Amino acid sequence: MRWFFDSGFDYVNEFFENWNKKIKKIRNTCLIVAALLIVAGILCIAFPVKVFAVIQYVAAAALIALGICHIVSYLSTTYYFKDPMLIVMAAVNILMGILVAAMPLVLTVNVITFMLAVVLIFSGAQKVSFASRLKYFGVQNTGMITLSGVLSILLSATFILLPFGSAVVLNYIIAAYLVITGIALCIEAAGMCRIHR
Numbered sequence: 001m002r003w004f005f006d007s008g009f010d011y012v013n014e015f016f017e018n019w020n021k022k023i024k025k026i027r028n029t030c031l032i033v034a035a036l037l038i039v040a041g042i043l044c045i046a047f048p049v050k051v052f053a054v055i056q057y058v059a060a061a062a063l064i065a066l067g068i069c070h071i072v073s074y075l076s077t078t079y080y081f082k083d084p085m086l087i088v089m090a091a092v093n094i095l096m097g098i099l100v101a102a103m104p105l106v107l108t109v110n111v112i113t114f115m116l117a118v119v120l121i122f123s124g125a126q127k128v129s130f131a132s133r134l135k136y137f138g139v140q141n142t143g144m145i146t147l148s149g150v151l152s153i154l155l156s157a158t159f160i161l162l163p164f165g166s167a168v169v170l171n172y173i174i175a176a177y178l179v180i181t182g183i184a185l186c187i188e189a190a191g192m193c194r195i196h197r
Contacts, residue, residue: 012137014078020194022076027192033069034185037062041178044171059174063097066181081133085126092119100174116177117159123181124152127188144191148184155180 019026040062070090074082096115127149131142155176 011078011081015081015137018076018078023192023194027189029069030185030189030192033065034182034189036065037178037182037185041175041182044175044178057101059178060097060101062178063093063100067091067093067097083126083130085122085129089119089122089126092122113159113173116173117156120152120156120159120177124149124154124156127152127184141191141193144187148187151180151184 040058044059067090070086070093074084074086074090077083092115096119099115127145131145131149134142134145159173
């Protein structure tokens with residue numbers, strides 16, 4: 001893996017080789033994280049009052065885990081395909097996880113609603129951008145990545161257009177965020193396959 005730009009190096013081929021070597025591990029990791037996110041989201045919907053404290057920590061752990069996954073993804077990608085947006089999304093997810101776990105809900109309702117909208121916009125834009133970059137280099141079947149990016153952007157638009165309504169139902173917003181992110185990750189994992197030139 002090259003950490004700095006070298007004009008004579010074939011970054012596209014390196015990306016293809018690394019992807020093909022790690023495809024099974026990447027797919028399994030995505031499915032595990034997606035399952036955790038979906039379970040946390042379903043728990044938020046199913047038990048909004050009685051076990052909110054427990055679910056709050058589960059949701060926080062899921063957000064922090066997602067942030068760590070973004071960091072690992074960024075660090076394991078070759079230079080030419082590194083996307084700094086992953087670090088931004090990782091930082092926002094980890095910060096949201098810490099806020100959800102540590103602060104009283106009354107103080108963080110509006111902040112978390114806005115942060116969820118922001119992270120979904122960044123996440124959706126990053127996925128759409130990454131899919132178009134892969135398509136440019138001849139990678140087929142990038143539609144699943146684009147679809148998951150569009151889903152994220154649509155959900156963020158809902159949070160931005162209905163900020164007060166979103167704040168009132170924060171528990172369900174967190175649930176929707178976790179479930180949509182988990183579904184998007186499942187969609188991406190389903191679309192993962194070996195790349196052939």
